[in-house]
Amino acid sequence: MRIQTTRFGEVEVHDDHIIQFKDGMIGFPQLKEYVLVESPSMPLVLWLQAVGDSDIAFPVVEPWFFRRDYKTPMTDADRISLQYTETDRLKTFTVLTIPDDMTKMTVNLRAPVVININKSTGTQVVLQDKTLDIRTPAHEAFNKAMSNFFLTQTVEKPEQSHDAWVAVDYKGTERSATGA
Amino acid sequence: MGTEDNRRDRMLVLTRKIGEAIAIDDHIKITVVQIKGKQVRIGIEAPKETKIHREEIYRAIQDENKAATQSMAANFARVQSPVKKTGTDG
Numbered sequence: 001m002r003i004q005t006t007r008f009g010e011v012e013v014h015d016d017h018i019i020q021f022k023d024g025m026i027g028f029p030q031l032k033e034y035v036l037v038e039s040p041s042m043p044l045v046l047w048l049q050a051v052g053d054s055d056i057a058f059p060v061v062e063p064w065f066f067r068r069d070y071k072t073p074m075t076d077a078d079r080i081s082l083q084y085t086e087t088d089r090l091k092t093f094t095v096l097t098i099p100d101d102m103t104k105m106t107v108n109l110r111a112p113v114v115i116n117i118n119k120s121t122g123t124q125v126v127l128q129d130k131t132l133d134i135r136t137p138a139h140e141a142f143n144k145a146m147s148n149f150f151l152t153q154t155v156e157k158p159e160q161s162h163d164a165w166v167a168v169d170y171k172g173t174e175r176s177a178t179g180a
Numbered sequence: 181m182g183t184e185d186n187r188r189d190r191m192l193v194l195t196r197k198i199g200e201a202i203a204i205d206d207h208i209k210i211t212v213v214q215i216k217g218k219q220v221r222i223g224i225e226a227p228k229e230t231k232i233h234r235e236e237i238y239r240a241i242q243d244e245n246k247a248a249t250q251s252m253a254a255n256f257a258r259v260q261s262p263v264k265k266t267g268t269d270g
Contacts, residue, residue, distance in 0.1 A: 007252065023231065025245055026238065026241045026242050026245055027241070027242030027243070027245045027246055028245065055249070056249050057249060057251075058245065058248045058249060058251075059248065059251050075231070076228040076229070077228060077229050077230060077231045077232075078231075080228060080229040081229070081231075095244075095245065095248050096248065096251065097244060097247045097248045097250075097251060098248075098251035098252070099247075099250075099251075106244075108241070108244050108245075108248070110237070110241065111241045111244075111245075124241075124245075126231075126233050126237065126238070126241065134237075134240050134241060134244050135244060
């Protein structure tokens with residue numbers, strides 16, 4: 001099916017790409033379905049795009065951009081929301097806020113988005129660790145990670161990020177199943 | 181502030197002693213555990229799937245999520261431009 005998006009125009013979405021957020025994102029309880037859209041102009045940043053509202057999309061990156069030792073302990077409620085069972089593979093993303101002045105960009109380390117790849121479910125987890133800031137300055141770390149990527153085309157991280165379940169780009173081209 | 185006031189108008193206010201509780205539907209029980217000066221310790225029993233958070237944190241995350249959705253993809257152009265992408269696909 002095709003969905004309309006403010007940022008990427010019309011995006012072709014397969015049913016497998018749709019991620020169910022039973023509880024929505026925090027502050028957006030009415031929007032339960034999202035897809036992850038990759039914009040080719042900015043690799044590594046994905047957009048968690050609401051299926052039901054073209055305007056609503058959250059830019060997300062994996063937490064290794066900012067923290068090597070980032071962990072997302074979940075509550076029972078989080079696990080239920082994700083329909084999590086032990087063999088499921090989870091992926092964690094942190095949400096960016098990017099104002100017009102890029103140097104002021106922040107990342108929310110307190111409330112990451114966790115996606116259950118096996119069940120295509122997602123939830124926004126609120127971590128108990130009070131030292132994690134909702135508005136952590138992110139520009140420097142972000143630029144560093146991006147520069148590394150553009151210069152070397154390799155990413156300092158444990159695993160490749162481009163999975164088959166990461167939707168499609170804004171040209172409507174499906175990403176290959178083998179990844180980048 | 182307006183929403184605060186509206187909320188207070190609709191709020192049910194009950195007086196409880198230490199150890200007493202409030203039942204909400206069949207599944208949620210809120211108990212006053214301890215009162216110490218201006219602080220109250222509250223115990224909450226609820227079904228496992230219930231998400232419970234301190235409100236100010238929850239509110240701050242709501243606000244930040246709203247700010248995050250104001251991010252535009254175009255803003256990235258300024259980051260990308262100085263460094264030329266040289267790699268190949270695949």
